[in-house]
Amino acid sequence: MDSSVRWARLSIVSNALLVCLKVAVGLASGSVSVLAEGLHSAVDLAASVITFLSVRIAAKAPDRKHLYGHGKFENAASVIEGLLIIAGAAVIVKEAMPKLLFGGHAVERLSWGAGVMALSAATNWLVSRKLFRVADETGSPALAADGWHLRTDVFTSAGVLGGILLIKATGMAIFDPILALVVAAFILKAGWEITKDAFSNLVDVSLPDREVGKIRDAIARHGGQFVGYHGLRARKSGPRRFIDLHLVMPGDILLSQAHEICTAIESELDKELPGTDVTIHPEPCDYDCPHCRFQRSGSNICGLLNQ
Secondary structure (H helix, E strand, C coil): CCHHHHHHHHHHHHHHHHHHHHHHHHHHHCCHHHHHHHHHHHHHHHHHHHHHHHHHHHCCCCCCCCCCCCCHHHHHHHHHHHHHHHHHHHHHHHHHHHHHHHCCCCCCCHHHHHHHHHHHHHHHHHHHHHHHHHHHHHCCHHHHHHHHHHHHHHHHHHHHHHHHHHHHHHCCCCHHHHHHHHHHHHHHHHHHHHHHHHHHHHCCCCCCHHHHHHHHHHHHCCHHHCCEEEEEEEEEECCEEEEEEEEEECCCCCHHHHHHHHHHHHHHHHHHCCCEEEEEEEEECCCCCCCCCCEECCCCCEECCCC
């Protein structure tokens, strides 16, 4: 089984257990902040299911209708996940505001709430850490988004845990809706970042400057074999990157030599950025280049200098 699918499945299982625990303890204690965390985990559970389905689809090989593969399914899933997070934050605000403004609610069984928050923070820290590692290895945006869901849950659970201890120490239940709103703010920020990044890939925004720099460095390492290049374009679709460029070569070079140079550059790029689909269009040099590092052949077309 693909590692992305396996760890997406683990995320579903861990979130399902945490949802049950948080909702049960939240209802038993009357704590809106614990219930908010239960809703947060429910949103994470929905996102984990979407991630699981999307990475399974994205892992499929290209077919007749999807010649560039199925990677965009992961980007679409990440957009949905981000919107779900934002919706979850709105529900938390709706529940917490009346309790903050009008009060009158009691919080009981604080030890239960503290225990489930500590368990949630520890569990999601471990699972998110592994999801980030697998996302880095596979380039999966959906797994990365799922990892950020869980990492946000770690911080909000820790915050709610601190608030429960504060309520227990002071007896002031007003901290409960305040903490719920703080949780909502964290969730809203995470949802916005995930949605923005995923949407950027859906509309084929260029790769980050750091990765474009790696591409240019990899091409430059073969600089002695061609005249120059232009028209470099790079984008990402799910876990895969797509790069295309025009490579200017000496006009009298053999087709087999041009092919070898292109293949070497493609291999270099795939080594630098694994999971890359490279398309290189070779074109002959305009021989009107007196300062070119290549010499003119008898046909008045640039040729490679003898090494």
